[in-house]
Amino acid sequence: MTDQPIDAPEYENLRLLRYGTEPDLVAAAVTYAQAALPQWQPRAGNTEMVLLESMALILGVNVLAVQMLPGQVVEQLMTLYGVARDQGSPAKGRVRFTVTNGNPIQTIPAGTRLRYTLETTGETVDFLTTEPLQLITSETLVGEVNIVAAVPGVQANGLPSGMTVDVVGVLPFIETVVLATAVSQGTGVESDVSFHSRAAALLSRLTTTLVLPEHFQYAAIADPVVGRARVLNLFDPASPEATAPGHVTVAVTDAAGDPLEAPASTALAAALKAQALASLQVHVIDPAYTTVDAAVTVRAAAGFTAVQVQASVTAALTAWLDPTRWDWAPVVGQYAMVAKIAAAPGVAEVTTAPANIPLPGAAPLPRPGTFTVTVL
Numbered sequence: 001m002t003d004q005p006i007d008a009p010e011y012e013n014l015r016l017l018r019y020g021t022e023p024d025l026v027a028a029a030v031t032y033a034q035a036a037l038p039q040w041q042p043r044a045g046n047t048e049m050v051l052l053e054s055m056a057l058i059l060g061v062n063v064l065a066v067q068m069l070p071g072q073v074v075e076q077l078m079t080l081y082g083v084a085r086d087q088g089s090p091a092k093g094r095v096r097f098t099v100t101n102g103n104p105i106q107t108i109p110a111g112t113r114l115r116y117t118l119e120t121t122g123e124t125v126d127f128l129t130t131e132p133l134q135l136i137t138s139e140t141l142v143g144e145v146n147i148v149a150a151v152p153g154v155q156a157n158g159l160p161s162g163m164t165v166d167v168v169g170v171l172p173f174i175e176t177v178v179l180a181t182a183v184s185q186g187t188g189v190e191s192d193v194s195f196h197s198r199a200a201a202l203l204s205r206l207t208t209t210l211v212l213p214e215h216f217q218y219a220a221i222a223d224p225v226v227g228r229a230r231v232l233n234l235f236d237p238a239s240p241e242a243t244a245p246g247h248v249t250v251a252v253t254d255a256a257g258d259p260l261e262a263p264a265s266t267a268l269a270a271a272l273k274a275q276a277l278a279s280l281q282v283h284v285i286d287p288a289y290t291t292v293d294a295a296v297t298v299r300a301a302a303g304f305t306a307v308q309v310q311a312s313v314t315a316a317l318t319a320w321l322d323p324t325r326w327d328w329a330p331v332v333g334q335y336a337m338v339a340k341i342a343a344a345p346g347v348a349e350v351t352t353a354p355a356n357i358p359l360p361g362a363a364p365l366p367r368p369g370t371f372t373v374t375v376l
Contacts, residue, residue, distance in 0.1 A: 006222055006325060020303035025056040033055040071192060078199045084125055085195045086224040088152035091186030093127070093214045095165065096144045098176045108133040113168040114147060114177060116159065126150040127165065146181050152186065160289050187339040190224065199223050213248060220250050220284075221273060225264045227255035228285065230328050230363045237285050240333050240362060248276070249283040251363030257323030259286035288361020292321050293369035296341060297352040299376045304346035306375040313373045316344040330364050332357040351376065 029052045030042050042049055060376040075085070081135040095114065100104040114127040135143045149156050163179045201218040210216050220229035230251045238243035238342040252268065254260055260268065276282050294317060300309045320324070320340045321332070338350045359366055 022053075022056045022060040024051050025059055029056065034333060036360055041139070049172060059214055071170050071196070074196060074199050078195075078202070080087040080203055083198060083202055083222060086187075086190035088187045088189050090148070090149035090152045091125075091156035091187065092148050093156075093183035094144055094146050094181040095127070095129070095134060096142060096178050096180040097135070097174060098166045099135055099137065100144050100173045100175060101141060102173055104137060106135045106137060108135075108143075108171065108174070109144070109330070112171065113150070114158070114165045115168050116163065116165045118155065122153065124186040125156045125159075126168070127156075138299050141175075149183075149186055152188070154186045154188050156183045157186045166331050197225065207301070208275065210272065210280075210282075211290045214249050216272060216276070216282065219275060223268055223271070225254060225260065226268065227257060228253045228287075229325060234361050235283075235362060236281070237283050244281075246279060247281045247283065249285055249362070251285050251287045253287060253323065253365070255324075257365065260284075287323070287363040287365040288359070289323070289365050289367050290357075290359045290361075292357055292359075292366045293371070294337065294354050295352075295355075295374070296337075296350065296354070297374040297376065298341060298347050299349040299351060301346050301348040309344075309346040309375045310345040310373040312346045316340050317371050318368040321366040321368045324365060326365050328363065328365070330359050332359065332366060 030049075033040060033048065033052070034042070040048070043266075078084070099108075108129065110132045111130055112129045114126050114129070115121070115129050116127070118249065119123065126149070128150055130146045130148055133143050133145040135141065159179060160182050161179045165177050165179065167174050167177060198221065202219040204218050205215045207215070210219055213231045217229045217231040220226050220231075226288045232249040232251065234243050234245055234247060235249040236242070236247040237249055248278055250268075250272065252260055252265070254264075265284050265286075269282065271286065296313065298309060298313060300306060304312075317337070320337075334353055338353050341347060341350050341353065
């Protein structure tokens with residue numbers, strides 16, 4: 001998580017001092033000294049200037065410490081509430097080993113270290129096998145096993161299948177090791193913006209018992225696996241058309257705007273139920289996704305080609321209909337779409353756009369579909 005969760009209350013970063021850098025402090029001191037001592041002329045290296053520069057250097061460290069104080073206070077306070085900064089997760093994948101048939105059985109132990117060198121930076125990424133692999137060479141010389149990155153982070157994300165990795169260690173019977181699947185799911189340490197937003201969501205509840213509808217939304221957002229949350233009061237997923245007193249439902253997504261995986265959704269539901277008022281029935285559901293296709297006609301502005309305008313309009317619609325940004329509105333409005341397209345670079349005029357596109361479901365989210373852009 002790297003950005004401000006759209007459904008969490010805003011966290012305002014308090015800036016206690018605005019003096020600037022050490023040179024700014026020296027300049028302010030020199031200005032004051034010249035006003036107090038009109039006969040004094042600042043010269044580089046003289047005693048007064050050296051003293052002012054030394055004091056500014058010392059004061060700069062104190063200013064930096066004071067600026068860090070609000071964030072550190074929030075982090076320590078969140079520790080008391082049991083909310084910790086997400087340290088990230090390692091990337092995962094699967095590799096294919098090819099071995100020699102020197103022995104009847106070749107065993108590759110769990111924890112075998114593999115290494116890949118990134119071509120762009122020259123840095124290395126280490127992986128560890130998660131389980132042992134035994135190959136009966138009379139039957140096959142090839143076997144696959146799951147791997148996990150040795151260190152959490154995003155560096156290994158996107159490595160495609162078929163890439164060769166090296167074995168770190170003495171296993172001479174291994175001939176080749178290649179990625180059997182692409183590597184993905186690695187995440188880095190949570191950013192300050194994301195952590196502070198989760199902290200604001202937790203503090204906004206001001207109670208450990210979830211009672212009001214917004215309490216459930218903020219409690220869900222406080223979970224690091226949740227990217228978006230939408231509370232539905234008096235709503236029972238089993239009877240979506242009826243008002244259901246005593247029922248609270250929370251629709252949630254992950255950071256990418258996709259549905260949570262089943263284990264994470266189940267764990268979140270259990271956590272919300274454990275904190276909820278005893279008389280409430282709590283449900284966790286996936287949002288209702290609708291793929292939005294659109295055919296539009298625009299007139300290109302001077303100096304733009306048709307290809308440029310098509311790319312610009314497609315990018316604008318894709319960003320607007322991103323499920324991580326949508327405001328849970330139940331309809332994609334025609335006039336709103338026209339406004340987004342008209343603001344795209346290279347568009348002089350929008351001549352046609354589709355009518356209102358409904359987004360059915362209690363917690364609707366769009367998915368960008370196919371956009372046909374005709375440029376006049």
